[in-house]
Amino acid sequence: MFKEMEKKEILVIGTNPGIIQTIVRLINNNELWNGTGVLSADDAVNAFENNPFDVVLFGGGLLDDEEKELSIIFRAIKADIPLVKHYGGGSGLLSCEIYQALGV
Template sequence: MMIHILSFSTNKEILAVMDRLVNKHDENWTGYRAADLATASEIITQSPIDVVLLGAGTGAAERQVLSDQASAADKRIRFIDHYGGGSGLLYAEVEEALRQKV
């Protein structure tokens, strides 16, 4: 089963690392990335996203907008606040979110 993960951060260097880690982790993971709210919103509404990784530069307002859009589209997307800690932590956070997904 393919897992679709959107990495969102306004910090482009951190976004690049998050996206690279997602796309190299597992052949069943595919990553999308967005550095601005408009792009993230478009991806959430038009793509089969399972998890959104929220990185540095993401505020509560942006998180709420994206969460509201996911709800409006009747999508069960897990949101993860990821602010570093290495690849092992990122992978563990995603795996835990996937286990909890209804």
């Protein structure tokens, strides 16, 4: 008997709307994942404070200081949240990054 798996909530942060839209679409192609994309650090904090995310995926365009500050904020709210830097490379790499973050 298989145990029903909970859908994992994934926050995607970046600055390019087209790329974020594509990443979220690829995430949502997996029936066990739900992606939410945001385009700024402020929107990321707001989304994280109001939703139970399981993984945070940093896309391109954020400054190093923004990414570090967001990491501190996210870990203060949820200490064990996996934070993943997504470097591009297509849906195969994206899936591997998420599976690794989830410990699957």
